[in-house]
Amino acid sequence: MPTQPKTHAGRERGQILVLFALGVVAMIAMVGLVLDGGDTFAQRRDQQNGADLAALAGANAYLNTYTSGGSVGSASTAARNAAIATATRNGYTAGGGLTVTATVSLLSAGAEVTVDITKPHQNNFARVMGFETWDVSVTATAQTGAIDTGVGAAPWIMNIGAFNPNGSPKYDASNPIAFGEANGDYPISGEDLAWTDFNGSNNVNTNEVRRIITGDNVVTATIGFDQYIGQHNQGNHTALYGDVNSWLAGADVPIPIVGPCPPPATPNADGCFKGWAMFHVISASGGSDKTITGYFLTNFIRQPLTVGACTAAMQAAGTCGRIPTSVFGAYAVRLSN
Numbered sequence: 001m002p003t004q005p006k007t008h009a010g011r012e013r014g015q016i017l018v019l020f021a022l023g024v025v026a027m028i029a030m031v032g033l034v035l036d037g038g039d040t041f042a043q044r045r046d047q048q049n050g051a052d053l054a055a056l057a058g059a060n061a062y063l064n065t066y067t068s069g070g071s072v073g074s075a076s077t078a079a080r081n082a083a084i085a086t087a088t089r090n091g092y093t094a095g096g097g098l099t100v101t102a103t104v105s106l107l108s109a110g111a112e113v114t115v116d117i118t119k120p121h122q123n124n125f126a127r128v129m130g131f132e133t134w135d136v137s138v139t140a141t142a143q144t145g146a147i148d149t150g151v152g153a154a155p156w157i158m159n160i161g162a163f164n165p166n167g168s169p170k171y172d173a174s175n176p177i178a179f180g181e182a183n184g185d186y187p188i189s190g191e192d193l194a195w196t197d198f199n200g201s202n203n204v205n206t207n208e209v210r211r212i213i214t215g216d217n218v219v220t221a222t223i224g225f226d227q228y229i230g231q232h233n234q235g236n237h238t239a240l241y242g243d244v245n246s247w248l249a250g251a252d253v254p255i256p257i258v259g260p261c262p263p264p265a266t267p268n269a270d271g272c273f274k275g276w277a278m279f280h281v282i283s284a285s286g287g288s289d290k291t292i293t294g295y296f297l298t299n300f301i302r303q304p305l306t307v308g309a310c311t312a313a314m315q316a317a318g319t320c321g322r323i324p325t326s327v328f329g330a331y332a333v334r335l336s337n
Contacts, residue, residue: 040121044136050090051115051140052335058083058102058113059142059333063323067331072111072321076104079113092117097133106310106321110145112336141337145323153219153254154281155197155212157229160259160274161190162296169277169296176282180291186230186258186271193292194271195237196229196256203233206240213243223273226262230271241286248281255279257300275302301325 061082066075083102087093094100098119105112120133158179163169170190171177181192197204197212198219211217223229254276261272278297285291310320323331 040134040136043119043121044138047092047117047119047136047138048140050087050092051117051138052142053090054083054087054092054100054102054115054117055113055140055142056333056335057086058104058115059111059144062104062111062113063144063331063333066321066323072106075321076106076111079104079111083113083115087115087117092119097135106315107143107145108310108314108320110143110323111321112141112143114139114141114337139337140335142333143336144331144333146325146331153198153256154248154279155195155209155219156193156292157187157196157256157258157271158193158277158279159187159190159270160257160300163190163257163277163300167299167302169299171295173280173295173297176280176293176295178285178289178291178293180289183236183290184234185232186269188270194230195235195240196231198223198229198256200227200229200271204231204235204237206235206237209237209240210243213240213247215247223256225274226272228261228265228269228272229256229258230269236290238286238290241284241290241292244281244284244292249283250281252278252280252297255296275300277301 058079062075062079065078066072070078080102084100087100087102092098092100099117101116103114103116105114116137116139118135118137121136122133123131162171162179171179177191179191179193182188183192184194186194195204195209197208208217212219255278256273257275257277258271259274261269265272277300280294280297282293282295284293314320
């Protein structure tokens with residue numbers, strides 16, 4: 001018997017069904033990737049918080065162990081144990097594909113603790129595309145050591161002559177004085193001071209120094225031995241004394257201490273960095289006085305401390321990882337990565 005030929009409309013309906021089926025699969029896959037991707041980001045955020053806390057705990061354990069009389073070795077062990085224990089308390093225990101590692105790297109002064117956490121993410125919808133799981137990995141690094149950087153340091157320099165040979169201050173709380181004998185490029189005596197922008201290679205500008213005093217420009221300065229940080233323009237900057245009195249009276253601030261520069265500097269060039277000391281500002285007076293009255297709170301610390309990489313020479317000498325006395329009488333534990 002004759003058969004009815006297939007119509008063009010029937011062929012179109014068949015094609016539409018195939019395209020619809022493929023589209024549904026594609027849409028399900030896309031929705032799965034979006035949902036599982038969002039859940040992955042949430043897992044990563046939680047893991048990052050766990051790694052951050054573990055790294056900080058490890059760095060803090062290193063500091064506490066070393067400064068309480070421990071050795072570099074015992075401090076390193078304590079740091080690793082504390083990092084792993086903190087990760088465990090936050091739900092990250094190694095096993096079942098989850099890995100937690102804690103590594104202690106010695107620095108020139110202190111150490112850093114790095115925590116890596118990897119955990120599989122169990123997918124739901126993405127399994128349609130063949131992705132049953134994928135790994136989520138995070139890392140965090142925390143450093144510890146002596147504070148070696150003056151943050152918000154006062155923008156003036158004072159002379160090594162303000163201290164006794166043993167580093168104790170000649171002008172302490174029992175003997176405050178008005179500093180400001182000559183106000184030249186650099187202080188020429190223990191009772192003198194000079195302004196600085198912590199640069200040492202250009203003229204000191206009044207507005208620039210004012211922004212440091214008011215806190216609009218927070219200076220973070222780690223200065224090397226014998227680096228010149230004096231002025232070049234013999235600026236008295238009279239207006240700055242009023243700014244000091246308004247903004248810093250009653251404050252305790254770190255002050256760079258300078259002294260004679262090495263050859264080939266002229267014999268009276270006393271603007272080269274020698275160390276730090278903490279200074280209490282009582283008041284300041286401009287006009288014809290141009291003085292800042294106050295006293296030193298701490299001894300002069302002759303060694304600027306730098307938390308940096310442990311060099312091969314330092315490693316051979318066995319000096320890495322030690323935490324020396326802080327310039328500012330304090331220590332730091334901070335996330336660096």
